[in-house]
Amino acid sequence: MSTVRPDAPAEPDVDNERRRHVSDYFRLERWELPSDDAGQPAGVRGRAPVDDHTRGPGGGLRTGGLLTNLDSLGGFTSGLAVLPQWIVTTSLLATVSELRHVGPLGFRVDVVRRGRSSVVTAIDVVDEGAGARHVAAATLTCAVLDPGSMALAFERPVVVPMPPPQSDPVGPEAFFSIEPGAGPVTRLLLDDRLRNPWGILHGGAVAMLADEAACRAACAVPGTTGPNGVAAADAVLHYLRPVKVGPVEARCTVLGTAAGRTVVRVAIHDVGSDDRMTNLGTMTVLAV
């Protein structure tokens, strides 16, 4: 049986490690638990190291990276639950209580609702290097799609090993082609390696852009930064429409600041696609 990873790049581009695909960048390994229920996953588990170049000002894995892993794992699990159909993320709701991580991070993913048109997964994240402290939790909702001509066949239970370390790693901003800048608008260039198999911007790239954009917007407000700057924590992201063309702009509005937390509304637009809004949500940015 042939195996096509649904999160594999449409055109593999592995000749340059700097150009690894989104799902490999954070070196996420994942494995499906054996199931007695034919076809239905009993659950999926994952693990990802916290490489130095992926750490943020909070000391642990940047929240954009954590959200990328949540999107990859929740989407993967949801997809397995609806085979031979597949899925696309529609909303990601996450709380990150602890920004300092030793690593590796362990992920537990369970399907909590499987409907005809949508699947909901609940995901818990523990810091395995720090006594399995529970550091984050999320729910991911996916819409069920007809995969069309995409071949989706898996050896079950699915096991995807951890990608190797990068010999010459780059930081998330460079990897995700986020332009340098400051203030309320942050731009991402839609490189092909950032696309998922549907040819649209990977949900994790959207999350990383939201993280970076929200932090820049918060930094522009006096009194919101700490000794190490700011770091994103909780996230609400609605995936409204696919990002197809690019460039992609995250336009931020600081909604309020209280008790050391700044809530930033992030509206993401596909500039090359009639500037339509593709994602909307909020990031909670903390002084760290």
Place this chain on the structure above:
Amino acid sequence: MAFGGYPPPEHLLGDLGMEAELTTAETAWVRTRATPFVAAADGAVRAGVLATLVDIVGGAIAARVLHPDWMATADLTVQRVGPVLGPFVEARGSVLRRGRTTLVIEALVVAVHEDGRTVEVDGRPADPVAWASMTFAVLPARDPAPKVTMPAGLPSRWAFSGGGLQVPIHDTVGIEVVDGAAGHVSVPVRPYLHNSFGAVQGGVIGMLVEAAGAEALGAAYGGVGSDVVVTDLQIAYLALGRIGPVVSSARVLEPGADGRGSAVVELRDAGADDRLMTVANVVAVPAATLVGTTA
């Protein structure tokens, strides 16, 4: 807008005294008075009450946009972002995306006067009270006689009238704290709390999630639920709660260095084989860090 007899005369929405208006085909507002009975420990309106407000504004817009189809709330988020100045809070909702199977709505909650004028501070509109979002699942119409009668023209205004709250909202709802540290609260299902499906209303779910999360996080801080203020609710609605009692459990995450805490709350319908109804993330901060930020 008539909801086919919903809500009934004795209902929480009536006692909250909500007023509402569909302002355009895709926008609406819903308003309620910010009284001490709906206030959290910092004096501001509870996140669960804000969830009720935005659930109603979202539902009103969805009913209009999707007519003659109907809808069920799939997820709802509320983030308190600023102080509540009162005397009223108003959720202003608008459509973000209307798809074949889902409808996504955004709402901003602001402080207003009784006539709807935005409260100003130093000559400028006050900061928002909260930001919210909702996803509704579209339920295709099966009944040839729609249960909702749409107004002929816009704007269209209506009110849920009742006797008003006589005690704090959690007592009104009937939330019993069984084991605070475990986030175990319980509430019977009764028509007073119903939605249009005869199950527990989505905003009430928000109140239960808030109460369970606050109790668990308060205990984790060495106190009780009233020692913390819930700032964020991220709720995924999985199944209706029709029989009851609805019971909760909570798992507290590792507290961050900044004093804020998070918990995962699950709600189950104990009378329906403990069916999982809701999974939610709750974020709270010690009340002492917020007291003084609200008027």
